[in-house]
Amino acid sequence: EPFDGMIIFARTKLGTEELATKLQARGFAAVAINGDMAQQARERTIEQLKNGKIDILVATDVAARGLDVERISHVINYDVPSDPESYTHRIGRTGRAGRSGDAILFITPRERGLLKAIERATRQPVAPLQLPTVKAVNDVRIAKFKDQITEILAAGGLEQYRSLIEEYEREQNVPAVDIAAALAKLGRGDVPLLLEKPDREAKPEFAPREQGAWEDRPARPPRDTRDIREQREPAFKKERVVREPEPGMQTFRIEVGHQHGVKPGNIVGAIANEANMPAKYMGRIEIYDDFSTIDLPDDMPQDLVDHLKTVWVAGQQLNMTRDGEALAAPSPKKKGFTKPGADRRMAEKGVKKPHRKG
Template sequence: MSNPEEDQLPTSQAQPVTFADLHIHPAVLQAVSDVGYESPSAIQAETIPALLAGSDVVGLAQTGTGKTAAFAIPILSKIDTSNRHTQALVLAPTRELALQVAEAFGRYGAKLSNLNVLPIYGGSSYAVQLSGLRRGAHIVVGTPGRVIDHLERGTLDLSHLDYLVLDEADEMLQMGFAEDVERILSDTPEYKQVALFSATMPPGIRKITSKYLHDAVEVSVKTKTATAENITQRYILVDGRRKMDALTRVLEVEQFAAMIIFVRTKQATEEVAEKLRARGFAAAAINGDIAQAQRERTIAGLKDGSIDILVATDVAARGLDVDRISHVVNYDIPHDPESYVHRIGRTGRAGRSGTALLFVSPRERHLLKSIERVTRQKVIEAELPTVEDVNAQRVEKFRDSITAALSDPGLDLFRRLVTDYERDNDVPMADIAAALALQSRDGGAFLMAPEPPQEKRTFDDRGDRGDRPGRGDRRRDGGFATYRIDVGKRHKVMPGAIVGAIANEGGLNRSDFGHITIKPDYSLVELPPNLPEDTLKKLERTRIQGVLINLHPDDGPARSYARHDKAGGKPPTSKPKKYRKTQ
């Protein structure tokens, strides 16, 4: 299995030490060696000895520096597999990262006998998780919400915990898990070893480190740039309505091994993948609604070459690492520059070169500038392949297909059939070959038709609205429905916490959210209408600030009256609108 992004360990750069110099467990060293790694990254070289020595650690480093191995290797070196109790807990902000970390533990602990690693996260079967916990999981990797759920059910026992890791701690706090993290920490033994890894150090992280870590060793790895230098970054200026045409041209002209195309919504993954398949490309979609078994089959297809193009959302692609990926296309430009960094990090792995392409509409200029500012790199403008470029490539591929067919063992049969046809019908061989080629097109046009002349658009044009409808239009078209959750201002809840909790546990994308209105005792959240039953079930036990959110469609003032009557009081005499204002 390929190593995930967090485990990218440099093998070509000279390092002052090797893994063999770090005094890790021989079985773990053998597993690391089998994976093909010899030299630790900077954060591993400093973190592994500190954790092996028993110190608490605060690791400050960006994604891609090898943080997972930095804590997995020393924990595996010290774990007691003869003891069935849960000895290590890793908290991760998303289910994708939880799976990624659990897989890394499995690889580095492959030579340890009877090791059990269990990922637990929202949206997966309780039966599998309960069975794993009953068998005894030495290492549990989970999202905060599901970990709390098991703690409250009494199915997860942390009384024997020796090691606790907070991975991507700043992301957990940003998603509103601060109170959940503290709730979990309060259920762990006082004497344990704690490792916290974060890209930044906001006040909330400082509070946790000062409260729960003791004499922690701080390891900081500075990065000169947020994106790898071996990734070529380009953008194409294109109207939203013409993006599929632009993508098709790029795919026909660009030479690539495998590609990930990023879009903003789950619906778009299916739509784009279907259109690409209709155009003859081996494409598949992956999003938060796809079952884990299907996700694994899709990724296996990407690895073995039966699938060349993966259309994905940000969340669905977390932890994805496939060596074949040579190109990343940002079909929809991300609103968050950090998402762009994560996206293009899917290519250019292990020292290979990679290409990142970004589609930008004129009205998205500010997003491009923000990406360049954060990454400290200029994204170079590229020209959209012309009709002539596409047609030249089609002709070249046609010629190549003839050359390849000439070496096919079955050619003799068809040569006899064609020769007989030529003799019986007195038709030139060139005409027969042309007719067969035309027949293979199944009625489709071989060459792309010249495009009508268009006025050249520039970044100063503001009229392009084709890439997405306005917020008001989307609501009128049924794009959003209003849901109520039972947390509000008195719970000190913020919009980011609402988005983070619901998106993480329900498998939603942040673009699935509309307006969020926070009232004193409840909040109204705009989400896609008719949420699937499995999504609603995933959200049944979701908590924000420790409170069950009880998400349900908002039915306005009538529900407020019902609650008033249920409490034993009289319904208000004022108008519904006024009553709602007083809540």
């Protein structure tokens, strides 16, 4: 996408430096600024951004305070801000002096709660963008490459180079077009002009959902049992049989069971939809009378678990907890029923759980 000046926001000093280095390796005039930079160096860097010597500034929120550069056409939130106020300050860096500007936010499925908070605070929806295909990116690069050739030809001052090329062509008997191609490659260094098409492209319908966040994980070893979507419901169980989850997995408890009419497919569908997690990353599901357990990746972040707590399945809120946590703290269901040894089902008798309307 064409841009004039750009600020990319990263959360940490290390993040700014790593990202700036990668951009520089791809031929972009990018520099990182962060809180550790001396004031004099910071001012010099900002001045270079203003006069066009630098096109991309990779910054932390602290380092970007007070920054005012009119030529900023794009603000990229590489790391989502932790609060809506920071987001507002970030995107305010673009569109200065009556100019148009674009703000782009990179978001992972686990950060959707922050996205919703931003939308509520700004009172504007953040429209999803379709990731460009390899062909679309290459078409833009080719057009830009041709434009650069046209600009250099129009600027003139090529006489010295022309005589050298003619001399080389006579001496080596190499066509001029091959010499031009070699010079173009020399100018780009190790950075290829065009992207290579991946061996397997993501399915288009998954692109807006950012399923790649889970595809980066190695798949679990296949089980001898059938796919969880084909598992039959276990019979009603009075006692739970505790089993160790597979390596890399952890057991989670959800407060919906047989008495609510839930089936394995309901649980899989809800988690797949709300967490953008393919079913192949889910493990064993056990359904009991009034609760169920499911094995999920053991590195699932707490904020995603907190989000899944609020999800409704079969008319019940999941209230998901890591297995064992529910035993360590009093269950909300037992509030008011503290008689020692009281049967759990008797304690809950007459307590009607709220059902989601609609």
